[in-house]
Amino acid sequence: MVGKILALGIVVLCLAVFPFVVENRFYVSLINQMLIYGLLAMSLDVLLGYTGLLSFMHNAYLGTGAYMVGLFLLHVAPSSLWITLLVGVMGTIILALPVGWVQVRTGGLAFALLTLAFGMMFFTVAWKWYTVTGGDDGLMGVPHPDISLFGWVLGSTGDPVAIYLLTLVVVLLCFLLTWRIVNSPFGAILEAIRENEDRASFVGINVRRFKLMGWLLACGLAGVSGGLFILWRGYIGPTTMSAFAGAGVLMMVLLGGMGSLWGPFVGAGIFILMQDYISTMTEHWELFVGMVVILLVLFMPRGFAGIGDRLARLGRERQ
Amino acid sequence: MTIILETERLYRRFGGVLATNDVNIRFGEKRLKSIIGPNGAGKTTLVNVITGRLPASSGRILFRDKDITNRPAHSLIRLGICRTFQITSVFLGLTAFENIRISRQSRKGGSLRIFSSRDSLMQVSEDAWKILEDLELVDQASTLARNLAHGDQRLLEVGMALAGEPELLFLDEPTAGMSPAETEHIAQMIKKLSEEISVVLIEHDMDVVMSISDEITVLHQGRIIAEGPPAAIRGDEKVKEAYLGHE
Numbered sequence: 001m002v003g004k005i006l007a008l009g010i011v012v013l014c015l016a017v018f019p020f021v022v023e024n025r026f027y028v029s030l031i032n033q034m035l036i037y038g039l040l041a042m043s044l045d046v047l048l049g050y051t052g053l054l055s056f057m058h059n060a061y062l063g064t065g066a067y068m069v070g071l072f073l074l075h076v077a078p079s080s081l082w083i084t085l086l087v088g089v090m091g092t093i094i095l096a097l098p099v100g101w102v103q104v105r106t107g108g109l110a111f112a113l114l115t116l117a118f119g120m121m122f123f124t125v126a127w128k129w130y131t132v133t134g135g136d137d138g139l140m141g142v143p144h145p146d147i148s149l150f151g152w153v154l155g156s157t158g159d160p161v162a163i164y165l166l167t168l169v170v171v172l173l174c175f176l177l178t179w180r181i182v183n184s185p186f187g188a189i190l191e192a193i194r195e196n197e198d199r200a201s202f203v204g205i206n207v208r209r210f211k212l213m214g215w216l217l218a219c220g221l222a223g224v225s226g227g228l229f230i231l232w233r234g235y236i237g238p239t240t241m242s243a244f245a246g247a248g249v250l251m252m253v254l255l256g257g258m259g260s261l262w263g264p265f266v267g268a269g270i271f272i273l274m275q276d277y278i279s280t281m282t283e284h285w286e287l288f289v290g291m292v293v294i295l296l297v298l299f300m301p302r303g304f305a306g307i308g309d310r311l312a313r314l315g316r317e318r319q
Numbered sequence: 320m321t322i323i324l325e326t327e328r329l330y331r332r333f334g335g336v337l338a339t340n341d342v343n344i345r346f347g348e349k350r351l352k353s354i355i356g357p358n359g360a361g362k363t364t365l366v367n368v369i370t371g372r373l374p375a376s377s378g379r380i381l382f383r384d385k386d387i388t389n390r391p392a393h394s395l396i397r398l399g400i401c402r403t404f405q406i407t408s409v410f411l412g413l414t415a416f417e418n419i420r421i422s423r424q425s426r427k428g429g430s431l432r433i434f435s436s437r438d439s440l441m442q443v444s445e446d447a448w449k450i451l452e453d454l455e456l457v458d459q460a461s462t463l464a465r466n467l468a469h470g471d472q473r474l475l476e477v478g479m480a481l482a483g484e485p486e487l488l489f490l491d492e493p494t495a496g497m498s499p500a501e502t503e504h505i506a507q508m509i510k511k512l513s514e515e516i517s518v519v520l521i522e523h524d525m526d527v528v529m530s531i532s533d534e535i536t537v538l539h540q541g542r543i544i545a546e547g548p549p550a551a552i553r554g555d556e557k558v559k560e561a562y563l564g565h566e
Contacts, residue, residue, distance in 0.1 A: 185424055185440055186433045192421045195410035202370070202408070203422040203479055204396030210430075 015168055019161045029232070030276060032164045034269045035171045036062075036228045041252040041264030042178065043221030048250075049259030050182050051214040052194030053103075054112040056246045057119030061219045063126060063241035065092045065226020070139040070236055071132070078143040081157065085170075085227045092223025093216055100215040104208045107197055119243050127238040138237030142230055157231045167228050174224055179261055181217065190214050251293045257305025266304045321348040323487050323517050324369070324400070329378035331361075331368050331541075338364040340541035342378075346487060351513035353520045353528045355552075356538035357562055362521045363405055365538065366489050370402045371395045382487075396426065399486035403476045403493060405521070411465040415456055415475055418464055420447040422482035450478045470501045477505075487517045494524055506531055529553065537561065 015035075019028045044058040069088035077083060099118050106114055126133045134140065144158030147166050155162030181187055189210050192200045201207045230236050239245065248271065256267025274292065278285035300306060324346045331339035338361045346352055354362045367373040369380055371392035380388045382398055410418050420443060424430055429440045438444060451457050454474050459467055464475060473493060480488055490509065494502040502524060510531045512518055522528045528535060528549070535552045537545040539561040545552055552558055 181433045183437065184433045184435055185429050185437055185443075186431060188417070188421055188424065188437050189430050191413065192410055192425075195412045196408060199404075199408045199410060199479075201392045202372075202396065202402060202404075204393050204425040204483060205421075205430075206391075206393045 012168070012172060016165070019164050025160045028160050028164050030272065032160070032167050032232050034265075034272050035167050036225050036232060037249070037252060037272060038265035038268040039171045039174055039228070040222055040225040041249055041256065041268045042175065042261055043218045043225065044249055044253050045258055045261060045264045046178060046182065046190075046214060046218040046221070048253055049261075050187065050194060051190045051211060052197075053107075053211065053214070054250075055115040055218075056112060056243060056250065057115040057122065058218070058222055059245045059249050060119050060122035060241050061092050061096060061222035062226040062229060062249075063122065063236065063238075064095050065089065065223030066230040066236040066240065067126065067133060067139065067226075068092060068223070069227040070142045070230045073143050073145065073230075074139065074141075079145045081145040081147055081231075084145065085224070088227040089220050089223040092226065093220045096216055096219035096223075100212050100219070103215060104211040116243065119241075119246055123238060123241040123243065126241045133238070136238055138235055139230070140235055142234050142236075144231070144234065158234075163232050167232060170224065170228060174221055175261065175265075178217075178221065182261065186210075186213075251289070253303075254293065255296055255303055257303025257308075260305035260308070263303050263305030263308075270304075320350070322346065323348045324380070324382045326369065327379040327381065329365075329368060329380065330376045331364055331373060332376040337541045339368055339375075342538075342541070342543055344536055344543065346517050346519060347534075348517055349513065349515065350533045351510065351518045351520065351531060352534045352536060353522055353532040354536050354538060355522065355525075355528055359540075360538040360561075361541040362538055363491055364541075366402065366491060366519070366521060370400060370489055393425075396483050399484060400489075401480040401483040401485035401487075402489035403473075403480050403491055405491040405495065407469075407472045407476055409464045409472055409476050409479065412463065414461050414463055415467060415471075416447060416451060416460040418475055419450050419478050419482050420444060422479040423447050423450070426483045447482065450482055453481075454478045470497050473497060474505070477508075481512075485516055487519070488512065489519045489521075491521045492523060493520070494522065494527060502527065 015031065018031060022028065040058065040062050044055065047053045047055050065088045068091040069084050072084045072087050103111060103114055127136060129135070144156055146156050147154045147162055157163045157166065182190070189205055192203070192205060193207055193210060197207055252267040252271045253264045254267065255270055256263030256265065271289065274289050275285055278288050296303065322345050326342055326344050329339055329342040330337065342365060354365065356362055364373065368375050371390055374389045378388070379386055382400065387395060387398070410421065413421070423446050424440060424443045427443050429443065432439070451460055454477070456471060456474060456478065459471060464472060467475060477490070477493060493505055493509070497505065506527045509518060509520060520528070520532065532549055535547065535549055536543055537552060537558050544557050544561060545555045
């Protein structure tokens, strides 16, 4: 436990000083992207690794959060950051509710297939509803509100370092919150559902209700990542909502390892790094990312978190 | 005898097959009733319908005179109607202790606490340990259920059902695949349980059934063909016919 807190502290410290050590804004922005997608992948892990539900549409909730925040900044309040983020998260949860209501009536393969169908609907709305979403142009010219706390202006979301630090703080808070929740009695219920849904209902668990709560938690967190996304990027387009991008988020979770919360952050980091480096060499970077994922699934089915666990166990046995 | 649960003209159809055919069965308070019958007689289907795993095609189920037909399983657990399964059904990836604790927790409440640790539900953990002690599974408490011996898994499942504080407990072939010694142990446990709660036993081992049951109901092709104390069932011509006709 102490070791875990120490490890987290060191990682956060390194990330916090990073933009002051590495001056190149490109790398700051790259890590910023990793943190945002790490949060998205972690929230998918709540569904996949803890509740046992496979969703292909989780990126759609990043998209939903981003569009909501973008639209609110464009049309309602261009300068109020916190209210906007809150609206983005609440809006995402509200949109996730009817979908979740239908989703939790299924399980296993049917659940996964339904997420594909819903994902397509979300994508189509973002792509075709020009008057609201800007269609395939996406939302452009989104204003950058200031980051202020109790009337004290800390910086602008338009500044790469300021938005990076904001992202780091929000992601850290979300990580701690989620860690608390999955290790609570509520988290134990989600695990029971993952292990054996049928049995869970025969120990008195209202499976649909708890699946829906898990779904809303995961979608709300994805909404946060969406809000951070548009503040960081200043733009959101429909391709972020596509099924292709949805598969990417799943790959991040698989790469990092399910059921660990921190694994998906590692997975997102590796995925984005591969995407970034390989795409400078060839347009067909997906081909290589796909091959890496196939190899990992075959030879390292528990992802990087699996290696971490194995090392920790080795360390304990040595003692 | 007080009736704890009864069915009225209960039917369950699978396509053209009547797996439960006009069943009127009553379970008495603190009694041990066994349901027997040849393979395919509809024993498990009957229990599945009563415990909310399958909807009834028609008919009514009354628990303490309250209609509970087609209620979802999880709400029946809260009334104290618990069960085990013919094919062992536990949370394989959780430890023995966690298996019991989750059952206890969902019965006692506290599952909506999202900001506290799992150990913060102290009464729940304490009760879970008590059940593990009663079942003599304390040494295996931190073993993953998937690594438990078959007999211990069956026992664990009984413990999960007991954690639900049943008033009416359905045990679907609890001794399946167990050694004679384990069978004897579990038979004694069931007998003792029936002094405090109502127990319904589906069982193939006739020695167990005949020695511990208060009453026996015989099903054949979805229908009740005989009912009564063990001595009466042993000599019943229709029962012999049903079993021999299938052999």
